[in-house]
Amino acid sequence: MSTKPVVALQDVHKAFGPHAVLRGVNLSVGAGETLVVIGRSGSGKSVTIKHIVGLVNPDSGDVLVFGKDLARAKKTERAQIRLQMGYLFQSSALLNWMTIEENVELPLLEHRRDMSRQERKDRVLESLRGVEMETAGGKFPAEISGGMKKRAALARAMMLEPKVLLFDEPTSGLDPVMSRTIDELIIRTGQVLQATQVVVTHDMESAYRVGDRIAMLYEGRIITEGTPEEIQATDDPIVQQFITGNNKGPITQAGYTQ
Amino acid sequence: MQARRLHHNKTEAKNSMTSWVLRLGGFIGNATEGAGYSLGLFFHTSAQVGCLIRTRYLSALLRQMFVCGIQSLPVTLFVSVFTGMILALNGGLSLEKIGQEGLIGQIIAVSMVREMGPFMTALTLAASVGSGMAAEIGTMKVSEEIDALDIMAIDPARFLVLPRLFAMAIMTPILTVYTCLIGIMGGAIMSDYQFGVSLRRFQNEALQALTTKDIYTGLLKALLFGIVIAIVGCSQGLRTHGGAIGVGEGTRRAVVVSYLLIIIMGYYVTFIFFRLQW
Numbered sequence: 001m002s003t004k005p006v007v008a009l010q011d012v013h014k015a016f017g018p019h020a021v022l023r024g025v026n027l028s029v030g031a032g033e034t035l036v037v038i039g040r041s042g043s044g045k046s047v048t049i050k051h052i053v054g055l056v057n058p059d060s061g062d063v064l065v066f067g068k069d070l071a072r073a074k075k076t077e078r079a080q081i082r083l084q085m086g087y088l089f090q091s092s093a094l095l096n097w098m099t100i101e102e103n104v105e106l107p108l109l110e111h112r113r114d115m116s117r118q119e120r121k122d123r124v125l126e127s128l129r130g131v132e133m134e135t136a137g138g139k140f141p142a143e144i145s146g147g148m149k150k151r152a153a154l155a156r157a158m159m160l161e162p163k164v165l166l167f168d169e170p171t172s173g174l175d176p177v178m179s180r181t182i183d184e185l186i187i188r189t190g191q192v193l194q195a196t197q198v199v200v201t202h203d204m205e206s207a208y209r210v211g212d213r214i215a216m217l218y219e220g221r222i223i224t225e226g227t228p229e230e231i232q233a234t235d236d237p238i239v240q241q242f243i244t245g246n247n248k249g250p251i252t253q254a255g256y257t258q
Numbered sequence: 259m260q261a262r263r264l265h266h267n268k269t270e271a272k273n274s275m276t277s278w279v280l281r282l283g284g285f286i287g288n289a290t291e292g293a294g295y296s297l298g299l300f301f302h303t304s305a306q307v308g309c310l311i312r313t314r315y316l317s318a319l320l321r322q323m324f325v326c327g328i329q330s331l332p333v334t335l336f337v338s339v340f341t342g343m344i345l346a347l348n349g350g351l352s353l354e355k356i357g358q359e360g361l362i363g364q365i366i367a368v369s370m371v372r373e374m375g376p377f378m379t380a381l382t383l384a385a386s387v388g389s390g391m392a393a394e395i396g397t398m399k400v401s402e403e404i405d406a407l408d409i410m411a412i413d414p415a416r417f418l419v420l421p422r423l424f425a426m427a428i429m430t431p432i433l434t435v436y437t438c439l440i441g442i443m444g445g446a447i448m449s450d451y452q453f454g455v456s457l458r459r460f461q462n463e464a465l466q467a468l469t470t471k472d473i474y475t476g477l478l479k480a481l482l483f484g485i486v487i488a489i490v491g492c493s494q495g496l497r498t499h500g501g502a503i504g505v506g507e508g509t510r511r512a513v514v515v516s517y518l519l520i521i522i523m524g525y526y527v528t529f530i531f532f533r534l535q536w
Contacts, residue, residue, distance in 0.1 A: 055405055079411040093406035095398070109314060110412050156410075 004067070006031050006164060006196040007052055012061035014047060021047050023220030024061070034190050034197040036211035038204070038242065040251070043217050045200040046090065049166045052198060053087050054078060065164060083111060086157030086195075090169040092149040094141040100152045101137035104128060107159040127155040131185060147178035151185065158189055165189060167199040171206045183209045204243050208232070216242065218251075292515075296493040300485070303419045315421060322425030326387050327433060334382045338437035341378050342444030345369060350453040359453045363463030366445035371468060371476045372532075375438035377524055379430060380483035384516035388491035391422055392512035395495025396505040404496065419492045423485065430484025431477045438476065475531045482527065483520050490516045 241249035
């Protein structure tokens, strides 16, 4: 693992209207590392990774990817950085009027115009095979299940062999078997592409399986960071309550009460 | 007690005045922002016209041309034949009073080609195609598909707006030609049937009255209307937020804004070409 982080958030603040979501988030992810960000629903996990990809710009603080600031980068430079990033949306975000094959082919069509039609077809088939979706290529997103959409979206995100992969709740709404399959795909892509990955989830089993490190986001800040073992062994009452799923403790509906 | 009530009423009036001013300010602010966004989108998209030579963009353009042109043809023609008939009926009734119903061909041909043809085509397209664009792109926006394009470094303006913009710019004038022809025919049949103006007489009057200027201003209007409908529809779609309600709101606004712009622009084009005599 190199010492220079690939993704770094420094004192990031973000508010939507009067609601302060992030209140000074600090995170850094090294090359080839998989960081899992855990936290309650609505704690700002998705907002955090949307900052990394530049869909949301911080009110203050810096978001650096490969040492460059996406929020202040020029349009062409931003596009260049984004080509090295893949993002798996919670909703999969496949284009509904295109078949799965066409969806997966889209990044190649736009950015690898040197490739021949046959080369493209082969690449699409190969990556669909990688997510065990080769038989569903001709279907439309509305015709397949949530788990299949997630896998197709993953194939699309990996198409340009990104160096940074971001996953927004990859296992939410999936059955335990499919969750496990997705987890294994995340681990495998991390290894195959040597990619730096950030996974946002509240599924603790999944977090332990895929994470090299786990960070917990609470009340707009990262309150703990550590390996899965360290997180499991922590005596921080908030983290303990969250990872054990206890409804009694310092975390309440309204937030932190102590 | 009464003084207090009076004071209370005064503050209330003042407050409602302030909120009224604030609301007006907000409305003007939103409208300006929307206009700026749409203009920016238009220039940004037009600048990428070169992409249309690429096969996939060309096929997207053809697909949109099919939607804007062929699929809208039946309803547009239906609207236009009735427009021609209404013009004939009203014009004929007035002209009959002064015994000049023979001139009806002139009135119908000129008003159809110069005004009603582009106008009725544009209103029909704004209600059918423009609203469709706003709803389609708006749904993509709220289901994060636009964000997904952004992240894949695919410009949504090029990918979604470019084919729609050019399809409308090409198809609206073509549809207008059909609208005018069918509208004039509807008017001719009505004139013959109701006022006894023979088709031959109608044709002669119509051809005599029509000038090249009528035709090119009509087509210019159609072109401008087509561009407005596409840009307003797409920019409302791209600016959608807030789920299904947002999509509905954006669609509604796309139709209202297009209608207003079509009417205002139609007036100014006629004014510039026929009043200022360009």
